[in-house]
Amino acid sequence: MSWFKRVKEGISTSTKDKKVTPDGLWYKCGRCKKATLTSDHVANQYVCTHCNYHHKIGSREYFEILFDENSGKELYAHIVSGDPLEFTDTKPYTDRIVESQKKSGLEDAVRVAHGKINGLPLVVACMDFSFIGGSMGSVVGEKIGRAIDYGREHKIPVLVISKSGGARMMEAAFSLMQMAKTSAKIALLGEEGIPYISLMTDPTTGGVTASFAMLGDFNIAEPEALIGFAGPRVIKETIGKDLPKGFQSSEFLLEHGFLDFIVDRTELKTKLTTLIQLLTEKKARQKKEVEA
């Protein structure tokens, strides 16, 4: 027999008396679980101030981080997906597209913009994982292709920020051919001697890894990103063993010679500026000027 007996079941505070914590005031790190003021977290470019965990962000945030104030201008924003195969699995592809567009507020899994970073011109194609897992279909291939063409026409360096689960199955062989298409565009850019920088972020896998992501004159990555061709689950099933710790991480790729360097997001703009400055022999704006 218990000494205390619960008189009433459940939570008895009525909704109107509940104390509300303002939404989004605190950010709790997905890894170390420690809390940071959201404003501090944003100021630190969505990198945990405690454990340096790079929270997944989208094209909007990357453009904000990279471009000088008001210099970024979006390109090719109105290219949207077709449904060449009238593909239906558990639901029609067209429904998936519309749902994803509503949920993410994006047209597809990549956005392109040109602008200045510390005064130096740059065209950036940045993938969005929130749109069908950042998968590459015809729209992604076309927009990345055009971003590269833009760089070639205007003779400015190209940066592609990858974040993708791979090819978009619902476009089957059309999505496969985007690998050849984007790679061919990079070949043409290379003939002109214009720098192409590939930044790989968590995760970069499948057909994206096996095409434009690995073809940078400079292959760089954020820390601890998953980067690979085959997914970890597939490899585990194939070899029938657990994968070693740190397998397919940025650090693993650096060790095996597939990255030039790993860069913290907070250092990204500075490091890119230096690199582009060295390659183009154009002078970037001084730091003081930028802050002013």
Place this chain on the structure above:
Amino acid sequence: MSTFDFEKPIAELEEQLEKAQQIAEKGKVDMSASIKELEDNILKTKKEVYKNLTGWQKVQISRHPDRPYTLDYIKGIFDDFVELHGDRNVKDDLAMVGGIGSIEGKTYFIVGQQKGRNTKQRQMRNFGMANPEGYRKALRLFKLAEKFNKPIVTFIDTPGASPGLEAEERGQGEAIARNLLEMSKLKVPVICFIIGEGASGGALGIGVGDRVYMLEYTWYSVISPESCSSILWRSWDYKEKAADALNLTADDMLKNGLVDGIVKEPLGGAHNNPEEIFANVKKEIKKATKELRTLEPHDLMMQRIDKFSNMGVFNEEATA
């Protein structure tokens, strides 16, 4: 010879034919009329069955264990073949074979995935799943072909690039990506044939050609129907549906403008008459080479790049 479910009507008739022939051999009864009738019937049924194959049935034929593999095509088509080994970095990948050979005095570089016929060979060839060193060996041979101004023929037959620890350590993604870039820039004709399975990046890694042909009963897509079923339907049971949805047959791929032509196979598939398929492929190689050789090297490259650049379906809304 193994039979698929849809080939059962043929197999039954063939069994009857065999019985009739046995009776005829024993001598007593004249069976020639019914034998003739059965033979006609078999041919008719075969034609009927192979005319109406579903996507999944074609996938099954593409994997038939008796189908000719890359080295069979090389032997059947080219003279004086000399196999060339190694990527000059790590090792020789036996899942990717290559070398140099000739057709009517004209030299070609040849590369392709190779599957094995028995358990031991299959292991040795890693089921036709190449590692990074395989793609780098292929690239080395492509560059040699360019250096000596010889056309390139590739034979594609793979369930995919090898997924494994070592493949990732040595940069499977980078190896395939590099081939896509370098192949698009080659200044010599590149002629590709899907002779069995054309699975994803592993196939495309030797598939950026001026002409890409699919044999009649092969498939080419971004993923196998089984894996597609397991990912999108979360079950292995929807492979037939997935095969249809993926539009992976030669007819579909040609209709969608993703390949340049189809090579007819003998009735019942390439394994029913290898000599016939070798002759058909050889004819296409000669024809394509002749056409492509009329182009200036730079135009050839640009035409190839434009072809792949135009692949994709999207809508562009008018900008405000």
